[in-house]
Amino acid sequence: MSQDIIAIVGPTASGKTDLSLSLASELDGEIISADSMQVYIGLDIGTAKVDLENQTIPHHLIDIVEPNEDFSVAEYQELAEEAIIEIQKRGKRPIFVGGTGLYIQAALDGLLFPEPKRDEKLRQKLLAQAEELGNEYMYRRLLSCDEESAQKIHPNDIRRIVRALEVYIKTGVPLSKLQKEAREFTPKHKAIWIGVTDERQILYNRIDARVDKMLNNGLLEEVTALYENGLSSNSTAYQALGYKEMIWYLKGLVTMDEAVRILKRDTRRYAKRQLSWFRRDKRIKWFSHADFADPSSLHEAVFEYITFCDLDA
Template sequence: MSEKEKLAVLIGPTAVGKTKLSILLAKRFNAEIISGDSMQIYKRMDIGTAKVKEEEMEGIPHHLIDIKNPEESFSAAEFQELVRSKITEITSRGKLPIIVGGTGLYIQSVIYDYQFSDAPSDEEFRKILEERAEREGNNVIYEELLEIDPESAEKIHPNNIRRVIRALEIYHCTGKTMSQYQEKQNPELLYDMALIGLTMDRETLYDRINQRVDIMMQEGLLEEVRSLFDNGLMDCQSIQAIGYKELYDYFNGRVSFEDAVENLKQNSRRYAKRQLTWFRNKMNVEWFDMSDSVDPHEFEKKFAEISAHIEGKLKIKSNT
């Protein structure tokens, strides 16, 4: 059997400090970074997705950032394919690939041998749903999925009708939701892997999230979202991102500016909570608490621990 490729994965909720740490790890382990974030793939959506800035990269190559236009849709299956070939490409250059991000399903689809296509299908049933979507609109079909399988519905945009129908088709054929069907698979880990999670006590994390939103507003998030809105970008996957949908509500006159910013903070905090729950339930993660990482001495200690964990797990030497 051929040897598995080595891979480090750094996950954690929004605002926990993944970007700074990932750059330091990449320098220490001669690595390149692959973004594991479902929204950083979009061009012209920089501030709201907390995309790493050019000067923050410190010369470390970053992949899967700015590869789609905001009106295009993107799926976990597409991400899986792109990232797996990127891992092979980075490995062939003698570098270590590090996936960094917070989109659990996307990262899970890469590291485990998930089959998105091997669930049974029923062409007749699919045709009926396609015709109904044409006649009654995508939303009617999406509502049915929301009823049957809210977990999958949360991850699929209502206008990505192909995936909505596929999820309903899986339920129709197997009596299981797409989420249950994927759980039933017993996927094998495809890589020789170090899976590191960053966590933080809730109060500290929530403070950091609130501060981050304030900084985003100062950096021009309102203008960034306004330009997408003014360009007529509506009803697409990218605009469902936190930071965009809340300000769209403001532009559409549904809420006041103050409420939009408050909603953005609240939705970001809720998302962080969901991320942590997801990672804890679905992945075998080695957790590191970054609550005291504001103190440079504490951060150094944590960085040394994480580096040692990667060295031990992947049996590689760092450039220290």
């Protein structure tokens, strides 16, 4: 089907963006970002956003939220559905690309999120406790009531820790259990799932090189501007990889060398978590750069697979 949805997933720095641009050009597609940090305006270098001004291929769900605003998976789900409908109405092909697994699953599987609505009073109370007692205390608290969710969340990602605690306190049910129940529903959209990866050490080397490139391209200056313009320590954007480490440096909490070391280490750990998430999904057809002479050969193999993939089989 010429309008079958494609989903390109995989760990950070695996080459998803280049593949998506190649496929969009070949298949007359439009790209829907599935990156939880690329939604934020001004988080450009650290999130490896494409240069939209110099792009001929339409992109969706990038730069749609101010850095201090909250943005939920349910909101992404709604906007992604609108994007799918608009793209297909134009006779184009929706191509999801990104490493935020929950976003892509929400959009394509139509996950029902039986989570309670945000309780701002409870949320502020939990944030105040985090401020007083520390992120580590809140993380241990989450481990005690929802270990599965805690294992998927970085110990310093206080926004997600607080959200998971908020859900448990409001419902008495772990967020991970609610999400697991939601996944039992029949997928809303059929899609061709493509996974891109590489040998672990090569991927880690590429991550290190990407961090160096971001710094050379002005990551520190970008973060400084956001920080000076009032980026809140309680915001999700503040917790983004590359941003919190640079802010630690600006606050004098770490040296630049230490900030860079932590950023590279945590990005490698994030890539490992991404792979663990996606490996569970048996719909994904994996392509490793290790099996191809160069990226263009991998792109050709993916294109051939998509061409002959029958979602109705």
